[in-house]
Amino acid sequence: MASALERQDPAVYAAVVSEERRLREHIQLIPSENYPSAAVLEANGSVMTQKYAEGYPNRRYYQGCAWVDKVESLARSRARRLFQAGHANVQPHSGTSANMAVYFATLQPGDTVMGMDLTSGGHLTHGSPVNFSAQLYNFVHYGVDPQTERIDFDQVARLAREHRPKLIVTGATAYPRYWEYDRFKEIADEVGALHMADIAHVCGLIAGGVHPSPVPYAQYVTSSTHKTLRGPRGGFVLCERGLRRDLDRAVFPGLQGGPLEHVIAAKAVMFHEAAQPDFAEYARAVMDNCAALAETLLHEGLTLVSGGTDNHLLLVRLPADGPTGKDAAAALEAAGLVTNKNTVPFDTKSPFVTSGIRMGSPAATTFGFRADEFRTIGRLIARVLRNLDDEAVQAAVAAEVRDLASAVVERREREETWPPLFTPHEAVAPALV
Numbered sequence: 001m002a003s004a005l006e007r008q009d010p011a012v013y014a015a016v017v018s019e020e021r022r023l024r025e026h027i028q029l030i031p032s033e034n035y036p037s038a039a040v041l042e043a044n045g046s047v048m049t050q051k052y053a054e055g056y057p058n059r060r061y062y063q064g065c066a067w068v069d070k071v072e073s074l075a076r077s078r079a080r081r082l083f084q085a086g087h088a089n090v091q092p093h094s095g096t097s098a099n100m101a102v103y104f105a106t107l108q109p110g111d112t113v114m115g116m117d118l119t120s121g122g123h124l125t126h127g128s129p130v131n132f133s134a135q136l137y138n139f140v141h142y143g144v145d146p147q148t149e150r151i152d153f154d155q156v157a158r159l160a161r162e163h164r165p166k167l168i169v170t171g172a173t174a175y176p177r178y179w180e181y182d183r184f185k186e187i188a189d190e191v192g193a194l195h196m197a198d199i200a201h202v203c204g205l206i207a208g209g210v211h212p213s214p215v216p217y218a219q220y221v222t223s224s225t226h227k228t229l230r231g232p233r234g235g236f237v238l239c240e241r242g243l244r245r246d247l248d249r250a251v252f253p254g255l256q257g258g259p260l261e262h263v264i265a266a267k268a269v270m271f272h273e274a275a276q277p278d279f280a281e282y283a284r285a286v287m288d289n290c291a292a293l294a295e296t297l298l299h300e301g302l303t304l305v306s307g308g309t310d311n312h313l314l315l316v317r318l319p320a321d322g323p324t325g326k327d328a329a330a331a332l333e334a335a336g337l338v339t340n341k342n343t344v345p346f347d348t349k350s351p352f353v354t355s356g357i358r359m360g361s362p363a364a365t366t367f368g369f370r371a372d373e374f375r376t377i378g379r380l381i382a383r384v385l386r387n388l389d390d391e392a393v394q395a396a397v398a399a400e401v402r403d404l405a406s407a408v409v410e411r412r413e414r415e416e417t418w419p420p421l422f423t424p425h426e427a428v429a430p431a432l433v
């Protein structure tokens with residue numbers, strides 16, 4: 001029987017079906033994306049989208065909140081337990097909203113904040129001139145050392161002493177190395193600054209126990225939920241218990257109205273999944289697979305920012321006389337390999353053109369690709385980049401990509417090793433496959 005969507009709105013239905021096919025036939029290498037489980041999608045698509053619930057569990061402005069109170073309380077306690085944090089606010093609509101909430105709770109307009117500069121890997125909300133963050137606050141940027149392309153702690157300490165920021169932001173959107181939160185805490189303590197760790201990218205690696213947690217070293221931890229944590233699109237904030245009132249007030253009524261309780265239900269499912277032993281295995285596989293990809297790309301003669309990776313992502317620095325990131329990412333997509341153009345440290349090209357491409361392992365690992373297959377993917381990427389304008393090469397690689405992806409799907413079905421949690425086929429619109 002046709003689904004309600006198919007009957008009622010064939011145009012939207014067709015787009016969703018095509019998106020499902022794209023997710024199956026291309027290899028998703030954008031490191032900020034993932035495949036949420038069928039359970040996460042079910043909660044996210046549930047009737048809880050109907051409910052107005054301004055306020056917090058047991059302190060709402062509307063009647064009828066018994067069941068949304070239940071899921072929001074579950075989400076909060078699961079988040080606290082997963083990250084061993086004093087308090088969790090699970091209402092931010094996105095990672096950006098989570099960052100906004102901490103800024104709103106801790107800063108006055110014009111206050112000085114330190115964050116990573118954008119070409120070194122920092123996020124828009126860490127003081128990009130086109131973002132509210134730079135328009136409201138005085139951002140000072142630290143970056144990476146030009147030789148090692150790793151965080152330059154001498155510079156961090158020097159800038160902190162010189163500018164006395166009220167808040168130091170750690171975390172990034174395109175930094176392939178570990179974060180040393182303890183060293184940032186030392187510097188923040190020395191100058192009397194608060195420390196906010198934005199773990200939007202590495203939250204799943206932290207939850208899986210393969211990356212250090214900033215919770216002991218930062219008053220505030222912000223995150224998205226749809227990246228390595230593999231949940232619905234959204235955000236959350238963790239903080240020390242003593243700071244919870246101001247934080248909660250900043251989220252609501254400070255910045256948002258009614259919370260998205262269907263998304264919060266899906267976040268609750270996500271926090272539960274991330275606490276399971278197989279999620280730790282997943283996080284380990286994400287790291288191993290990214291290392292295998294990096295090794296292959298280096299072997300193929302490509303240059304990686306900082307020479308490699310300690311996490312789920314890597315950045316290819318394209319040669320100065322070579323293609324732009326924009327052209328390289330377009331050629332790779334034509335070959336079925338979905339990445340994104342990205343600035344690299346000290347990039348002179350605009351963020352819309354760039355000298356780099358960013359890629360990572362979280363989504364393809366969820367899909368079922370293993371280390372050997374990531375090596376094959378690495379060789380395919382190098383082949384496309386060496387023959388950038390050759391459409392025949394792109395078509396040949398696209399065919400290999402489809403074969404590789406269907407072999408992985410078959411193996412998953414044959415071995416039944418992959419728990420239902422991880423099956424993108426059912427996960428992506430079950431009625432449509």
Ligand SMILES: *Cc1c(COP(=O)(O)O)cnc(C)c1O
Nearest residue numbers: 094095096123172173198200224
């Ligand atoms: C992705 C990201 C965010 C923002 O998340 P959105 O949900 O897209 O708003 C914030 N900070 C960092 C470091 C990120 O990588």
